[in-house]
Amino acid sequence: MMKTGSCSFGMWKVLVSWEGNVVHQVQFVRTAPEGLVPVQFTKFLAGRVDSFAPLVSAAVSGDSVYSRIYAAVSDIPYGETRTYGEVAFAADTHPRVVGNAMARNPTALIVPCHRVTAADGGLGGFTPDLQIKRDLLKMEGKRRRG
DNA sequence: CAACGTGTTCCAG
DNA sequence: CTGGAACACGTTG
Known part of the structure; x- marks a missing residue:
């Protein structure tokens, strides 16, 4: 239930x-x-x-491109970040699709879309408010890659 | 079926 | 550093 x-x-x-x-x-x-x-x-x-x-x-079940992306994002360790491109590579798809998948991510936090950042060092985006992403990364003690 | 929009990227000027 | 094309995929007409 x-x-x-x-x-x-x-x-x-x-x-x-x-x-x-x-x-x-x-x-x-x-x-x-x-x-x-x-x-x-x-x-x-x-x-x-x-x-x-x-x-x-529930988003990681199935074998669609999106579920692979969500699974790949779920593998990002606490406190670390990956770029859209790296996630795309892991899920065998294109960065653009990753952005699209994150924007429609039905389960924030569980699928840590806040740990996915832009390749140029920027944060990328976050719905409904980018500030949430900043706060989450700050809380996790954001460190670049490792 | 064709066109458009994306939380992007990468390669030219 | 700025500008534009390309990419994959779901959504919409």
Whole structure:
């Protein structure tokens, strides 16, 4: 049975929908319905854990290009960043597609799209607010590659 | 089926 | 450093 809840991250709310260990949706929103979320979220957002295990994103299932991209992004270690091009190479596709996939990423955080940055050292983008990406990377103690 | 839009990149000026 | 073409793929007409 599908459950829904929310928790806070700065001025934003994190809306979460999940079923068992499979997370179907994680979105940053202004306002969200009240409700508990798995402890992994509150701990992660507090910087107390670096993993969501045993939770997994529903987006990585399947064998489409997008699922390969989400899987590749999920492999990026905590605190590290990769470029759109590197993710594209890992998923055997084009950087442009990676950007498109990230923009439609249904499960933020679990699929750490905030760790995907532009090749020129820029941050790239983030929906709904780039500031969230900055805050997340800052929290993880952003270091270039390693 | 053709055209467009992307959280990009890379190669010329 | 700025400008433009190309790339793969989903969405839209």
